[in-house]
Amino acid sequence: MGHYCRICGRRRSNEKFSGKGHKTHVCKECARMPKEEREAIEQEDEIFGFLTQSHISAKNISRLEALAKSNNDTIVALATIVLEVGKVTPYKRQRLKILAQKRRDLLRKLDETGLIFAHY
Numbered sequence: 001m002g003h004y005c006r007i008c009g010r011r012r013s014n015e016k017f018s019g020k021g022h023k024t025h026v027c028k029e030c031a032r033m034p035k036e037e038r039e040a041i042e043q044e045d046e047i048f049g050f051l052t053q054s055h056i057s058a059k060n061i062s063r064l065e066a067l068a069k070s071n072n073d074t075i076v077a078l079a080t081i082v083l084e085v086g087k088v089t090p091y092k093r094q095r096l097k098i099l100a101q102k103r104r105d106l107l108r109k110l111d112e113t114g115l116i117f118a119h120y
Ligand SMILES: [Zn+2]
Pocket: 005, 006, 007, 008, 009, 010, 026, 027, 028, 029, 030
């Protein structure tokens, strides 16, 4: 049976989770990670998640604006790219086609960072 950890992405046995960990889907091992490190992983997932949505909403845009001000350089870089994508082409449909026509620079960044994989 086991339980899924949303930080390390592993399915682990129930003993690997504390009571609180069960609820938050974080295994004991990942719970010991420094908070910033864990948050960065979660935020990275969040940013990739926006690209899987059919639409990047105004609420998502403000969240991305907040993430773009993170202390973590990777998060800043990823959030800035997705923020720009969300502004240029909020709808997933035809996104890559529109970017190829209007913003090849952004398309290249999506490719370089691996964010493009979230699209498919
Ligand atoms: Zn874990």
